[in-house]
Amino acid sequence: xxxxxxxxxxxxxxxxxxxxxxxxxxxxxxxxxxxxxxxxxxxxxxxxxxxxxxxxxxxxxxxxxxxxxxxxxxxxxxxxxxxxxxxxxxxxxxxxxxxxxxxxxxxxxxxxxxxxxxxxxxxxxxxxxxxxx
Amino acid sequence: xxxxxxxxxxxxxxxxxxxxxxxxxxxxxxxxxxxxxxxxxxxxxxxxxxxxxxxxxxxxxxxxxxxxxxxxxxxxxxxxxxxxxxxxxxxxxxxxxxxxxxxxxxxxxxxxxxxxxxxxxxxxxxxxxxxxxxxxxxxxxxxxxxxxxxxxxxxxxxxxxxxxxxxxxxxxxxxxxxxxxxxxxxxxxxxxxxxxxxxxxxxxxxxxxxxxxxxxxxxxxxxxxxxxxxxxxxxxxxxxxxxxxxxxxxxxxxxxxxxxxxxxxxxxxxxxxxxxxxxxxxxxxxxxxxxxxxxxxxxxxxxxxxxxxxxxxxxxxxxxxxxxxxxxxxxxxxxxxxxxxxxxxxxxxxxxxxxxxxxxxxxxxxxxxxxxxxxxxxxxxxxxxxxxxxxxxxxxxxxxxxxxxxxxxxxxxxxxxxxxxxxxxxxxxxxxxxxxxxxxxxxxxxxxxxxxxxxxxxxxxxxxxxxxxxxxxxxxxxxxxxxxxxxxxxxxxxxxxxxxxxxxxxxxxxxxxxxxxxxxxxxxxxxxxxxxxxxxxxxxxxxxxxxxxxxxxxxxxxxxxxxxxxxxxxxxxxxxxxxxxxxxxxxxxxxxxxxxxxxxxxxxxxxxxxxxxxxxxxxxxxxxxxxxxxxxxxxxxxxxxxxxxxxxxxxxxxxxxx
Numbered sequence: 176x177x178x179x180x181x182x183x184x185x186x187x188x189x190x191x192x193x194x195x196x197x198x199x200x201x202x203x204x205x206x207x208x209x210x211x212x213x214x215x216x217x218x219x220x221x222x223x224x225x226x227x228x229x230x231x232x233x234x235x236x237x238x239x240x241x242x243x244x245x246x247x248x249x250x251x252x253x254x255x256x257x258x259x260x261x262x263x264x265x266x267x268x269x270x271x272x273x274x275x276x277x278x279x280x281x282x283x284x285x286x287x288x289x290x291x292x293x294x295x296x297x298x299x300x301x302x303x304x305x306x307x308x
Numbered sequence: 309x310x311x312x313x314x315x316x317x318x319x320x321x322x323x324x325x326x327x328x329x330x331x332x333x334x335x336x337x338x339x340x341x342x343x344x345x346x347x348x349x350x351x352x353x354x355x356x357x358x359x360x361x362x363x364x365x366x367x368x369x370x371x372x373x374x375x376x377x378x379x380x381x382x383x384x385x386x387x388x389x390x391x392x393x394x395x396x397x398x399x400x401x402x403x404x405x406x407x408x409x410x411x412x413x414x415x416x417x418x419x420x421x422x423x424x425x426x427x428x429x430x431x432x433x434x435x436x437x438x439x440x441x442x443x444x445x446x447x448x449x450x451x452x453x454x455x456x457x458x459x460x461x462x463x464x465x466x467x468x469x470x471x472x473x474x475x476x477x478x479x480x481x482x483x484x485x486x487x488x489x490x491x492x493x494x495x496x497x498x499x500x501x502x503x504x505x506x507x508x509x510x511x512x513x514x515x516x517x518x519x520x521x522x523x524x525x526x527x528x529x530x531x532x533x534x535x536x537x538x539x540x541x542x543x544x545x546x547x548x549x550x551x552x553x554x555x556x557x558x559x560x561x562x563x564x565x566x567x568x569x570x571x572x573x574x575x576x577x578x579x580x581x582x583x584x585x586x587x588x589x590x591x592x593x594x595x596x597x598x599x600x601x602x603x604x605x606x607x608x609x610x611x612x613x614x615x616x617x618x619x620x621x622x623x624x625x626x627x628x629x630x631x632x633x634x635x636x637x638x639x640x641x642x643x644x645x646x647x648x649x650x651x652x653x654x655x656x657x658x659x660x661x662x663x664x665x666x667x668x669x670x671x672x673x674x675x676x677x678x679x680x681x682x683x684x685x686x687x688x689x690x691x692x693x694x695x696x697x698x699x700x701x702x703x704x705x706x707x708x709x710x711x712x713x714x715x716x717x718x719x720x721x722x723x724x725x726x727x728x729x730x731x732x733x734x735x736x737x738x739x740x741x742x743x744x745x746x747x748x749x750x751x752x753x754x755x756x757x758x759x760x761x762x763x764x765x766x767x768x769x770x771x772x773x774x775x776x777x778x779x780x781x782x783x784x785x786x787x788x789x790x791x792x793x794x795x796x797x798x799x800x801x802x803x804x805x806x807x808x809x810x811x812x813x814x815x816x817x818x819x820x821x822x823x824x825x826x827x828x829x830x831x832x833x834x835x836x837x838x839x840x841x842x843x844x845x846x847x848x849x850x851x852x853x854x855x856x857x858x859x860x861x862x863x864x865x866x867x868x869x870x871x872x873x874x875x876x877x878x879x880x881x882x883x884x885x886x887x888x889x890x891x892x893x894x895x896x897x898x899x900x901x902x903x904x905x906x907x908x909x910x911x912x913x914x915x916x917x918x919x920x921x922x923x924x925x926x927x928x929x930x931x932x933x934x935x936x937x938x939x940x941x942x943x944x945x946x947x948x949x950x951x952x953x954x955x956x957x958x959x960x961x962x963x964x965x966x
Contacts, residue, residue: 198827198918199827199907199908199916200827200828200829200907200916201829201916203827218695218696219694219696221692221694226548226550226551226552227548227549227550227551227692227694227695228548229694229695232543232545232548234542267690268689268690268691268692269690269691269692270692271691271692272692272693272694272695272696272697273694273696273697273700274691274692274693274697279683279687279689279691280679280683280691282675282679283675283676283679283693283697284701286671286672286675286676286679286701287668287669287671287672287701287702287705289671290667290668290671290672290675291664291665291668293671294663294664294667294668295664
């Protein structure tokens with residue numbers, strides 16, 4: 176009885192839906208160079224149903240679908256850019272964890288420079304009144 | 309009955325918090341000592357009442373009182389005791405109650421340890437703290453009552469999310485809250501100082517220990533959370549630039565800048581505007597983080613609330629306090645007298661640069677976190693801002709900052725000598741360049757890792773060489789040097805350790821680029837190579853846990869034919885919630901770790917496994933602990949603890965080169 180329970184528990188745990196997470200062995204491309212490229216691209220693509228996780232990290236089924244889609248493109252001989260564009264064409268800029276440079280993201284990419292300039296102008300100048308000594 | 313007592317205590321605490329906000333404030337305006345003295349007992353009593361409420365909720369969780377909605381939704385009678393206790397804050401209502409508990413604790417601490425403060429400053433500080441308490445208590449009472457009952461009560465609860473049933477999660481939130489709610493103390497100090505209009509070195513002397521206390525807690529809390537993510541989520545990721553993580557990082561960066569700025573203000577009466585601004589900023593960012601996490605604006609593992617009513621309420625609190633404090637700042641900051649003068653190349657100058665770079669990092673994280681929300685609200689367009697963005701933007705600021713840290717440490721106050729400072733760091737430079745060559749030859753790509761690791765080694769050596777140089781200065785022989793070393797002020801050790809800790813963390817982060825992974829399907833008896841180790845799958849079996857069943861694998865970690873360790877990665881299934889979680893099998897070897905997680909099992913008895921070798925990875929968290937230790941040294945420094953009275957008696961202490 177105890178043994179049967181154990182086996183049941185083992186089966187339940189092994190077949191639990193969680194199992195599938197991030198890259199699975201079966202997904203990998205045969206060519207290591209292609210696989211490495213796919214991994215690199217995957218770390219910059221967002222798992223759309225997750226919070227800021229890349230499809231490379233995520234265990235969501237959608238992330239797996241995207242990984243397969245990406246690998247299929249790579250296997251067919253697409254360049255990194257072509258493979259990425261293929262995904263973006265289907266899912267929009269939202270899928271890119273590194274937002275593209277465009278007018279709408281100017282303030283975002285410029286944030287450090289703007290902050291630094293603001294800081295120098297305000298904080299720097301404010302204290303510079305004390306500089307002299 | 310106990311539960312109702314808790315609820316009533318919470319209402320009473322709200323009333324007291326209002327009294328604490330209004331009466332001492334009025335007293336300070338009227339110059340009435342009796343009214344001002346109301347602040348202390350109300351603050352202490354408010355804390356006791358909130359603690360009573362918190363205790364009542366904990367009691368309900370521990371005895372599995374399923375007539376409480378909060379207990380039904382987050383507990384289960386078979387849950388281990390520790391998770392019954394930690395489950396109290398593993399949900400929206402309970403975590404807000406913990407938030408307010410820490411807030412009222414901060415108020416009580418001010419009330420207890422501020423006898424040396426001027427009466428008005430003390431009254432105003434506690435008044436602001438009371439107002440904060442009142443706002444959040446009202447929030448809990450109106451929108452997030454943890455004491456709501458249900459009838460008829462069900463027989464069983466729905467259990468706590470398994471991912472939260474973890475020792476790490478039992479420690480992480482309280483530490484984190486001590487950290488970012490701890491900044492409320494400095495915020496209240498700053499607001500009170502702006503109201504009273506007196507801001508001087510004595511103010512910084514009161515504010516700095518509390519800043520250190522909050523900063524240490526936050527440092528440890530963030531480290532704990534990131535280690536939890538590392539071992540729980542199954543692939544060894546430890547930081548995802550998730551908005552909820554950023555919520556804790558933003559006040560940490562601001563708090564780090566504040567720590568340095570307050571040191572300048574205390575010693576030299578300079579950088580007042582910066583210090584007050586950063587005091588407001590640190591806690592404002594804590595509030596912003598609370599809003600992001602609690603409002604349901606974001607959805608993630610951490611965010612259990614998704615109620616617009618709550619969101620609007622917190623937003624109102626946020627706007628009132630941040631807006632109010634910044635308005636006060638704008639009104640009063642211009643009139644602040646200019647403090648101690650200094651040349652651009654000096655300790656003060658270096659710390660201004662530090663403030664600039666840290667606030668730039670902080671602003672970048674804030675903008676990166678909020679930008680997608682703002683853009684979507686304005687144009688409807690959805691974009692993602694993730695790890696690649698933050699890495700691209702922050703690394704070019706963080707690495708130069710790391711290069712500058714030891715240099716700043718070597719500069720004298722008022723007027724520094726750059727070439728002398730650089731000369732004092734020559735050992736660190738030489739070792740850094742040697743590290744660059746060594747890492748380049750041994751590890752190679754990615755080159756960013758090589759560069760960052762070399763900077764990290766330089767930073768560790770540079771930070772500690774300050775101690776060695778001071779000990780050796782004018783000392784004859786090793787014994788005299790040791791005596792000098794032990795005689796150095798603790799805050800000098802604090803700086804050295806905190807900076808060296810940052811270096812260790814940076815080294816750990818850099819080394820992630822050299823990690824090795826092996827994703828494979830294994831059967832019992834199979835082996836997999838990962839880095840210098842060979843992993844053998846020896847056994848697969850199942851066993852029951854207290855409230856879950858677990859299947860696990862036993863893997864031997866071999867090096868040169870010898871088994872050096874065994875790890876047991878597992879998968880747990882929690883029947884109450886019908887959910888599963890992975891338990892990674894981890895062993896620390898040297899400073900690196902071998903990390904294994906189980907994937908899907910197949911019908912033929914094989915199982916997917918992800919196995920990693922992560923060199924130097926433990927340094928990420930060891931570094932954080934060393935940073936916290938540095939903070940503790942500074943906190944323990946005698947000069948920080950003595951009151952103003954003593955300082956006034958001996959104003960001419962020579963403090964040339966610290």
